[in-house]
Amino acid sequence: MQHYRRGSIFGRSWNAQMDTRVWIPALFAGRKGCAACPVGGGCCKERGRLPMDNLLKRYDVLWTVVIFLLMIPLMRFEVFSLIEDELLSWRHLLRWQIADTQTTTFSANDIILVRTDEAFYSEYGGFPLRRADYGKLARNLAELDASVVAVDALFDYPNAYGEDPETAAMFAEAGNVVLVSKATIDTDGRRPLGLTYPVSALRDVSRSGYSNVASQSRVRTRISRLRVFPELTARQDGWPFAIMALAMHLGVEPELEDGRLIIGDIDVPLHRGLDLMIDFPELPGGTRFLSQSYGFSAMDILNMNAMRPDEIRDLRLDVAGKIVIIGDTSQAANDIFDTPVGQVYGAEIIGNTMHTLLQRAPIRPAHFTVEILLLLAFGALILSSSLIRTAPTRVLATLLLFGGYLTFGILLYGLAGIMIAMTYTLLAGLIGVVLISLRYFLTVDESLALSNRESAESNRMLALALQGQGQLDMAFDKFRKIPLDPGVADLVYNLALDFERKRHFNKAVSVYDYLKAWKADYRDVEERRKGAQAAVDNPMKGSGGTLMLTTGGTEKPMLGRYEVEKVLGQGAMGVVYQGRDPKINRVVAIKTLSLEAEFEGDMLEEVKERFFREAQSAGRLNHPNIVAIYDAGEEQDLAYIAMELLKGKDLSANTDPESLLPLPTVLDIMIQCADALDYAHRQNVVHRDIKPGNIMYDQDSGKATLTDFGIARITDASRTRTGTVLGTPNYMSPEQALGEHVDGRSDLFSLGVVLYQLSTGFLPFHAESMASLMYKIVNDKHPDPAVYRPDLPTGLRKIVHNALGKNPGKRYPTGAKFAAHLRLLRDRVGGERKQA
Incomplete structure (x- = not known):
């Protein structure tokens, strides 16, 4: 039988007052979160939407698109052909139920099978059939006016009993015999290496067609297509066995032109790789094999001379003008293969191939461009379904998409006989759905955000933040989502006191009622409720509550x-x-x-x-x-x-010896800060609070940004009023610590402290008390950075020394000068690193 192609299968939370789940790592978010989020995540949960609404900025969408595009070359080279043939099996079985019976009924008027099965060999007296008896079968079939005798047996070696001359004579007498040759194909089934013809004595008196799936073949793939090799068709008898037999039947020579197979008036398109998709007809009820329904035993032909004239006449009526395929269907021959409709003998596959061609290939592949468009359209629908936020609706939409595509493919195959490659589309869709579902699993979507999945701790922290901002209504709303316990009740009680202080007595009553419903005798709730209610019933003239930042409800603050x-x-x-x-x-x-x-x-x-x-x-x-x-x-x-709104995070996390940034990176950041300060000082603006916490650094772009210009003036006023210092003044210049007039050189001193800390992991001035710290800043010399990091270059130590001068006149006069020295050091350090 002919050659059939074998496929191959190929976080941490930045602010404790935020809901800890709203910044779940946006692994599939397509961006690093909101612009200034220092953890690279975050979402606009309070606005009821996700930050991944833009499809073009989501990794799950990006990877889904990549997967769908990757399927195009995989589909072109049929990487998953075995899976595709498996899907073809199911489509073919369903095709029998919905297709026109004319296209699913075997072409019995043109093809008949003569079988050698167990019953034959039992009567014949041995296995296998003698070569001379093949000649006798061919001669007798020719006498019965058979159009073509197709012998599905490989005679590639001389007969040991010397029967080749006798057999050749009978083949020559028949004059219409086609034999099997064997094509040697490379391991991937795509390139022919050569042809092995029948022995010359038989080849001279017959035609032949190639096949590399003989009765001893180990191929166990699902046979569903016949491949035509242009490299072989140019040779003598270089066509597949079934095509050659059909061409002899029609009295023409087959042709291959622009991917189309032409045999007389039969003109059919071939699939990618020049494959003909075989149509397996539906067999009559009660029969399993084609040879049982449309064939008879070879013994009838061998014993034809012993038949009565009327029996011979009936036999001639069955054979005359038809292609007769002689094939071995015994278990001993082991010439049986898996197909979309089950196991089928090799000779029957040949018959089904001829039937397919006679029916003008009712199963035809869709144009590759059409398959690409279907693939991309399905991908677009999968991506569109990802916009559905509610999980049940999204799952239902996905199931409808897959079900609709399967139904479309089955109906297209069953009713129109058009075969589309479904494996690649379904596989890409499945991977896309997994990616999109994983994204929804890792990021809180709207339906989950509006449900009761918020943890008690996250709500508690957010409620405290809102309460601290004066948004008491929203804080109460968050508190009510937390199961009450003594600790939470104390917080709610304090909220009620805040309502009273704001003179929102009616809201305080609501809070006290909430606490009473939990525990009637909780603290002094009853007495306070009475007092608040009295204030509601008899308000003092002219009094009123302080205006709130927001009115609560659904309006945004x-x-x-x-x-x-x-x-x-x-x-x-x-x-x-x-x-x-x-x-x-x-x-x-x-x-x-x-x-x-x-x-x-x-x-x-x-x-x-x-x-x-x-x-x-x-x-x-x-x-x-x-x-x-x-x-x-x-x-x-x-x-x-x-x-x-800035990207990145501040440098507070990079001030410990274990978390220091590389020295070239530190120098780049300091250069940018020095340039920024130089510009600000030329505009007569002094920062007054240079410290790592006021330097934002975006690691992706390498950009450093100074923040909080002018805010230090306000905090200075607060320190003066309270007599204390807000925060640790480790970065103050001596003149700033003494309360003297400051200019830009004070900022450069502070920047030198930051450079010292980012380089060594230690502050140049530290003490156990505030007074001691101030004294050291004003009077003591800073330790040499080499004390902490001996590997630091000498140039860095000199720059630090110049920046940390006690006298402003001995420091860098401008940020530009500071930046220039840093650039020289960076270039030298960078060069040394490259040489290392």
Whole structure:
């Protein structure tokens, strides 16, 4: 039988007041999160949406697109042909149920099989059939007016009993015999290496067609296609066995032209790789093999001379004008193969191939361009389904997509006989669904965010943050999502006291009622509720509650014209939010200062004036390494500054010896900061609070940005008022510690301290008490950096020495000079590293 192709199968939380699950690593988010999120994650959960709404910025979408595009070359070279043939089996069985019976009924008018099975050999008296008897079969079939006698047996060696001349004579007498040759194919089934013809004595009196799947073949793949090799068709008798027999039947020579097989008036397109998809017809009920339904035993032909004339006449009616295939269907021959419809003998596959060609190939492959379009269309639908947030709806949509595609492929194959490669589309879709589902599993989608999956701890921390910002209604809403216990009840009780202090007595009553429902005798709730209710019933004239930052409910908190989206962090004097300017849809960072809580009377007005003056000065700065200030304002005694939302994180985490950045990186950061300070000083703006926490660094871009210009003036006023220092003044210059006038050289001193710490992991000045620390900053010389890191270059020690001079006149005069020395050192250090 002919050659049939064989396939191959190929976090950490930045702010403790945020819900710990809203920053689940956005592994499939396609970006590192919100612009200034220092952990590279985050989401706009409070706005009821995910940060991955843009399909073009999600890794799961990117990888899904890559998978679908990768399937195009895999489909072109049929990498998963075995799986595709398995799917073809199911489609073929269903085709019998829905296709036109005319196309699924065997072409019995043109083809008949003569079998040698167990019953034959039992009567014949031995195995295998003698070569001379093959000749006798051919001669007798020719006498019965058979159109072509196709002998499915390989005679590639001389007969040991010398029967070749006798057999050749009978083949010559028949004059219509086609024999099997053997094609040697490489291991991947794509390139022929040569042909082995029948022995010359038989070849001279017959035609032949190649096959490399003989009765001794070890091939066990599912046979569903016949491959035509152009390298062989140019040779004599270089066509597949079934094609050659059919061409002899029609009295023409086969042709191969532009991927189409032409045999007389039969013109059929071939699949990629020049494959003909074999159509296996439905057999009559009660029969398993084609040879049982459309054939008879070879013994009838061998004993034809012993038949009566009427029996011979009936036999001639069955054979005349047909292609007769002589094939071995015995178990001893082991010439049986897996097909889409089960196990089929080799001779029967030949008959099915001829039937396929006579039916003008009712199963035809779709054009490769059509398959690509279907693949991409299915991919687009899979990506569209990823926008569905609710899991049940998304699963239902996915099932409908896969079910619809399977139904489409089956109906297209069954009704129109058009075969599309479904494996690659389904496999890519499955991988895409897994990636998208994994993304939804790793990131909190809207349906989960609005459900009760928020942890008690995250709600507690967020409620405390909201309470600290004066958003008491929202804080109470978060507290109510936490199961009450004594610890939580104490926090809710304090919230009720805050409502009273704000003179929101009606809301305080609601909180006390909430506590009473949990425990009627909790603390002094009953007495306080009565007092709050009395204040509601008999309010004092002219009194009223302090205006809240937000009204609660579904409205977003507002600061000035900005919508507050979420908390980014909290400092000693205020909170940093992520906000949005709805007019131009710009995302900003909003830093707030609780001036009313820190100052009173005339001092409060003075600080407000200073605050806006400093914000105005900082807003004039326009430098790539200085955070851009967009706006400043006041909202009910809560001052705020709207500024650029930065990527990356501050350098506070890189000040320990175990977490130091590489020295070239440190130098790059210091150069950028020195250039930024030089620009600011030329604009007569002094920072006053240079420290690692005020330097944001984006590791991906290598950009460093100075933040909090002008804020130090406000904190200085607070220190003066309280007599204490907010934070640790390790980075102060001597003149700053003494309360003297400062200029840009004070910032350069502080930058030198930062350089010292980022290089060694230690501060140059530290002490157990504040007074001792101030003394050391003013009087003591800093330790040599080599004490902590002997490997530091000498140049760095000199730069640190110049930056940390006690006398401002002995320091670097400008940031430009500081940056120039740092660049020289960086170039030298960089060169040494490359040579190492």
